[in-house]
Amino acid sequence: QSSNVNNYNTHTTTSTPTYSNTRSFQRPYSAASNSTNTNAATENSSTKQQYSPPIQFETLTKLHSKNPSEILDEMLHADFQLQRFLNDNRMRRRYDWINSMTILLEKITQCIELRERIVMIFGQISKSRYLEGVYDEIGEPDLRTNQLRFTFIQSFLKVSNIFLSMIPHSAGGLTKIFERIELLFTKIEIKSSVRQA
Structure with a gap:
């Protein structure tokens, strides 16, 4: 019987510190309920961001x-994940993604009366992979016609003109794109002149 008592005491003394250590990482019961709710909301928000669904082309x-x-409205909604779209590798490498985003950007520029909301989107474009993708794709010919993608270039120029009128200090991110477009059209003019000669 004495042996059983010793075993019980041993079990109790070893289990108590474990419980105590576990409790030491928890907020005391006496903490204000609003603080607890705030922490819980923060944790839930972090979990939501961590497990955000992957972005898909169909969303665009x-x-x-x-x-x-x-x-x-859709692009400014948190669930749309605009930053993830603008900086996804596919927005850097795939023409269908780049062109699709450009179409959307051109459409929202028609809402000039909602200038402040448009600026909220344009402000995220600078230094994005989307602009890097635009720079690369402008110089690539259409696979079907082997011609420059004039419709795409025209669409982007419309977007960039509104972009610069709203955020003039962001011109630096667009300069090299404009220079490339100018160079491409200069080459076309030279080739056209040579053929006519």
Whole structure:
């Protein structure tokens, strides 16, 4: 019987510190409830960001049929994850992604009366992979026609003109794109002149 008592005491003394250590990492019960709620909300927010669903190309294309103000609302919604779209590797390397984003940006520029909201989107474009992708794709010919993508270039120029009128100090991120477009059209003019000669 004495042996059983000793075993019970041994079990109790070894388990108590474990429970105590576990409790030491928890907020005391006497803490204010609003602080606890704030911490819980923060943890939930972090978890939501950590487990955000992957972005998909279809999310962009589904917006093409909507009117400009609806597109603007969708792109500014937290669930749209605009920053992730603008800086995704596919937005840097794939023409279909780059062109799709350009179409959406051109459409929202039709909502000039919602200038402040448009600026919220344009402000995220500078130094994005999207602009890097635009720079690369401007010089690439259309695979079907072997011609420059004039419609795409025209669309981006419309976007960039509104962009610069709203955020003039962001011109630096667009300069090299403008220079490349100018160079491409200069080459076309030279080739055209040579053929006529």
